[in-house]
Amino acid sequence: MYKLIIEDDEGKTTVVHLIRDELTIGRKEGNMVRLTERNVSRRHAKLVRSNGAVYIEDLQSYNGIKVNGDRIAGRAPIAEGDRIQIGDYQLALKVDKTAPGPTTASVPEPVAGADDKTIPFSRDEPTKTTQRAAPDAPTVASPIVAAPPEPAVPGRLVVVSSNFAGTEFVLDKPQVQIGRTQENDVVINHRSISRHHAKVLRDGGGRYHVLDLGSANGVRVNGEEYSKVELRKGDLVDLGHVRLRFVAPGEDFVFERDAQVVDVETGVDRGKMILLAGIGALVAVLAIVLLVKLVGGGRAGGESVRATEVQSQSARLGADLDAALKAEDWDGAVAKADEALKLDPGSEAVRNKRARAQAEKKNQVIYDQYSAAARGNDLEGAVTRYQELPDDSVYHAKAQESWSVIRTAYIKEHVAKARSLENAGRCEEARKHVEAVLFVDEGNAEAQAVAERCGQGQPKRREASRPSLQRAAVVSPPSVRAHEERPAAPPAIAPAPARETANVDQEVSDAQDDYVHGNYPSAIDKARRALHVSAGNPKAWRIIGASSCFLKDKGGAVSAWNKLGPMDRQFLKYVCQRNAITIP
DSSP states (O other), rough: OOOEEOTTTTEEEEEEOOOEEEEEESSTTBBBBESSSTTSOTTTTEEEEEETTTEEEEEESOOEEEETEEEOOEEEEEEOOEEETTTEEEEEEOOOOOOOOSSSOOOOOOOTTTGGGOOOOOOOOOOOOOOOOSSSSOOOOOOOOOOOOSSSSOEEEEEOTTTTOOOOOOOOSEEEEEEEOOOOOEOOOTTTTTTTOOOEEEEETTTTEEESSSSOOEEEETTESSSEEEOOOOOOETTTOOOOOOOOTTOOOOHHHHOOOOOOSSSSHHHHHHHHHHHHHHHHHHHHHHHHHHHHOOHHHHHHHHHHHHHHHHHHHHHHHHHHHHHHHHHHHHHHHHHHHHHHHTOOHHHHHHHHHHHHHHHHHHHHHHHHHTTOOOOOHHHHHHSSSSSTSHHHHHHHHHHHHHHHHHHHHHHHHHHHHHHHOOHHHHHHHHHHHHOTTTOOOOHHHHHHHHHHHOHHHHHOOOHHHHHHHHHHOOOHHHHSSSSSOOOOOOOOOOOHHHHHHHHHHHHHHHHHHHHHHHHHHHHHHHHHHHHTTHHHHHHHHHHHTTTTTTHHHHHTTTTTTTHHHHHHHHHHHHHTOOOO
C-alpha cells in the first residue's frame, strides 16, 4: 500500500493513505484531497493506481504539475522518491510498510455516498490526526501559522509573459497603481492594459491585495477573475495579456532559474468582446428597422421607420460627439456635431457643443504657446498667453497647474527691476515694471509702494499713468496721504464714489464675460460705459482693443493701444496679429 506525503511551503506535513484506486486533488470542495492555497486549481490533479503502478494526471490545471522539476502534460507515472509539486505544495509517494499509527490519518474504504467527501489541507485549522469511526473521509489540516512580521524586502511583481518577460516592479508603497499611462506607479504600455487597470494594496500585516480598478480586461489570479483578492507566494496575475508572478517578501525567486515564460496574448479580450457585442446589437437593431420598413407598408409605417432611424443615428452621433469632447478631439467633435445637425438642425445642445469645440480648438493653440513659453522661461510670453485663456476652458485649468510658479517668478523679476530703477532715480522706467506687476496682481503692495515713491517726484507722469497706480495713491497709508495734501503737491485724483466704483467693476466684469464668449460688440459697449466713470481703466481699454481686433476694426484697436501701458500693449498686439491686424 502507498501513502502520500503532503508538505506545505512552511514545512508542515500531512499523510494520506492511498486505499482507493483514484484520488482527486484540488481547491474545490468535493476533491478527496483539498489543498486550499489559491495557486491550486479547483480540480487540479488526479492520482490513479492501476496494475501496481501509480500515475498522476493533470486535470488541465492553470499552474500545472511538476514531477522532479519538470512540468508534465496529461498523465505521468510516479514512484517512491519522486517529488511532485502542485502550487505551494510538495507531494511524495512512499510505500506504506506499516499499519497507520496515531500520527497519521487513515482513509477508510469508500462507502455509498462517500465520493464527495474531502480531505481539506489548509493552514486555517489546528493540526489534528484522528482515527475516525464514522464512514466519512477524515480531515487532515495544517496548524495555524501566525503572520510573520513585515520583512525589510517588499514583495514584487515579475512579468513572466513573453511581451515584457523579466520586467520587475517592486511593491514598496502601501498602494501601487498599475496602468498603461504615465501617471501610474507601474506603467505597462500594452494595448490590453487599461489607463488605470489595477492597484496593489499592502495592509499593516504585510499582506498584499490586488484590486481591479474597473479595467476593460479585468484581473485574473491563477486563471480566475477577481475584483479584489489577496496575493500569495507564486500567484500568477493576468492583467489583460500581461502575466505577472507575485514574489512574496523574502521569497527566493530568480527569473532566469525559476520563471516559465508564457504567451498569454490569445483569444479576444473582454473590451473587444464588448465592442463586438455592441456591433452585433446595432446590426440587430438595423435589421429590425429594415424588416419593419419592408413589411410595415403604408405611409405611416414608412414615416415611423424613418423617425426611428433618425433617433437611432442621432443618439449614436450624440454619444460620439460627447466622446470626442471628452477626448479633447475638437476637430472630431465639430465633424460629429455637423453630422448631428444635418439630422436635427434645431438641436440647441448640439450647437452649443459645436461652439465649445471650436472655441477649445483655439484655446488649445494658446495653451500650447503658453506651455512653450513657460518651458523656455519666457515669462512675458507665458503671462500674455495665460491672460487669453477663458476661465471656463479646460486649458485654463491645465495652465493653472504651472501658473502660480510663472506668476510668482514674473512678479519677483519686475519688482526687483522696479526697485533697482527707483534707487537709480529712473522712476519713469521703474513705473513700467510696476505696471507689469499690477497687470497680474493689482493689489501688490511692493509695486504700489514703488509707484507711490516715484509718483511724489514726478506728479505729471503719475496723472498719465494707469488707473491702477492712481488707485494705489488713494488707498495709500495715512502718512503718504498727509504728504500728498501738502500745498506744494498737486491734488490727488479723487476716488469715485463707492457705488460708481462697484458699477465700474461690474461693467468691466460683464464686458470681459462677453469678450470671452465672442460677443465683441456688447463687450465694447459695456467697457465704454465703464470708461464714463473711470476714463483710464486699463481693463476696459484692453477689452475694447481686443474686441476691435476680432471685429477687424483697426481704428478701435489703435485707439485702445494709445491708452494702454507696455504690458497691455503687448497683449493687444498679439491678439491683433492673430486676427491679421498690425498695430504700432
